[in-house]
Amino acid sequence: MSHPEENVLLYGLDEPVRPAPAFFAALQHVLASVVGIITPPLIIGSVLGLQQWIPYLISMSLLVSGMGTFLQARRIAGIGAGMICLQGTSFAFLGVILSGGMMVKSRGGSPEDIMAMIFGCTLVAALIPLLISRCVQQLRRVLTPVVTGTVITLIGISLIKVSITDWAGGHQAANFGAPANLALGALTLLVIITLNRMRNRWARLIAVIAGIAVGCVAATLSGNLVLKPLTETSWLALPGFFRFGFAFDWTIFLPIALVSVISVIEAVGDLTANCLLSQQPISGPQFQRRLQGGICADGVSCVLAAMFSAFPNTTFAQNNGVIQMTGVASRYVGMVIGAMLALLGLFPVVGALMQQIPPPVLGGATLVMFGSVVAAGIRVMTQTPLGRREMLIVAVSFGLGLGVEAVPDVLKQFPPLIGQIFGHAVTTGGVLAILLNLVLPSEQPAVSLPQSETLNKGL
Structure with missing residues (x-):
């Protein structure tokens, strides 16, 4: 028989959280998502020859993610879901942005021309989720529980692939699949599971952080983690509006617009799973308002991203797994997450330090979270x-x-x-x-x- 406290959240959606628990709960969300936020600008910058601007692109991605996450949690003037909906750089746009950038590059465009075109097209495409958010009632007739549950489950399965790749050492690692990598990931996962099953609420609150910390210590002792000097990393990154100008091309815009529509479907799945894990209804007027506000905030985040020279944002699925693990669904923690991500964007040196966490440790920590997303999808799918x-x-x-x-x-x-x-x-x-x-x-x-x-x- 299950324990009566199994399905009880430590902190409900509107329950205030004291500073110390809020900080540790928020830090686990940041650790679970920071790599996902900074990876797309890193890939796009490397492929399109924007190496000079990569640190700036990463900083702006973190800053905009923080602003969007705060907006989702705070819910201002009906914009935002009013939940822990972590906004992050979307991987879905990677292919169309790269092909569009290559098109500008083939015409002889400079790195600044490439970014002016990308951010101009993504700014116009950001209007799509804003418009779709006005039609949520019609959208719900199409996105039934079986459809939404299928999307959520597929999102979780795709994320597990990323987690296992990290666990084995990360993409293009020379020692991919080495027993030492697998042992580091297993140790991290074991610590998280052990602490999560304890009755002490603090043990559950710090489970992910403690698992990553133990994994990093073990990696250091085994020689798998050697901290790199941060001398080349700037301490402060000052944002600017439309730093690279504005350009537009229909042939580059249309594929980006199509992906914007598809990303709304993913966002609906993530928002539904978030409601389920936060013990909120997944049908009825209240759910429709959350869905409308969440999709609208996605669009606003994409507008902010284009203005601040970051790539399109979307609601991340990673944080749903953290809610399941920690039992913390309070939207006040979401505001703390937003502030922490924004600070990481303004002070790149902190983010550079976090990037040095070994991939096997991150893989072990995220595996159970992404597995929780799959489980949430199955629960939504089987509501009827x-x-x-x-x-x-x-x-x-x-x-x-x-x-x-x-x-x-x-x-x-x-x-x-x-x-x-x-x-x-x-x-x-x-x-x-x-x-x-x-x-x-x-x-x-x-x-x-x-x-x-x-x-x-x-x-």
Whole structure:
């Protein structure tokens, strides 16, 4: 039998949290997401030859993530979900931004021209979630629990792939899969699980931090962590509006606009999982208001990102796993998270220090969180009984979504844009789930005959 306190949150959605617990709870969210926030600008900057501006792009990504996270938690004038909805740089835009940047580069554009075009197009595309947020009631008719649950589950499965890659040593690591890497990740995970199952609330509050700390100490003692000097990292980064100017091109904008629509589907899944884990309703007027405010805040975050020279933002799924692990759903912690991320953006040296956490330690810490996202998706999916129609939707969406991600070459005969957009499980599976939900007719309940009529038909 489960313990009666198993499903009780330590801090509910609107429950104030004292400074010390709030700091430790917020720090775990930051540790779980900071790598995801800074990786897209790092990749885009490296591929497009923007090396000179990479530190600035990373700082602005963190600053905007903090501003968006604070807005989501605080909920100002109906903008924001009023929950811990951590905003971070979206990986979904990576392919279309790279192809657009390459197009500008092939025309002889400078690094500044590339960024002016990217941020101009993403600014206009940010209007899409703002417009969609006005149509939430119609959106809910399309995004039923089986569709939303499928999207959430696919998001979690995709994140687990990232976690396992980190656990083994990280992309392009010379010692990928080394026993020492796997041992570091396992030690980190073991500490988190042990502390999370203790009855002491402080043990649960610091479980992720303690796991990462123990993992870093073990990595240092085994020679897998050697701190690099921070002499080349600036101590302060001052933001500026439209630092690189503004440009626009329809051929670059349209793919970005399509990804903006798809990112709204992911955001709906993340917001639904957040409501479920925060013990809030996932249907009815209150849920619709949260959904509307959350999608609208996503759009505002993308507007801020373009203005401050950062790439488009979206609601991260990582923090849902942290809520599940810590039992802290208070939106006041969300405001602390926002402040911490903004400070990391203004003071890059702190973020540079956090980047030195070994990938196996981060992989061990995030695995259980991302697994929690999968579990939340299954819970949403099974809110209503799954009939033959629903099972078919889930089966086809999972089969094709995960199949395309496992074998991306299946799309290599199509234009590169198709592969960039639909080469991910969340995109392919999510779009399929929506289409099947619209096309497949609902099953009519069988009409039972009276017992006497049934007997007569048997005769």
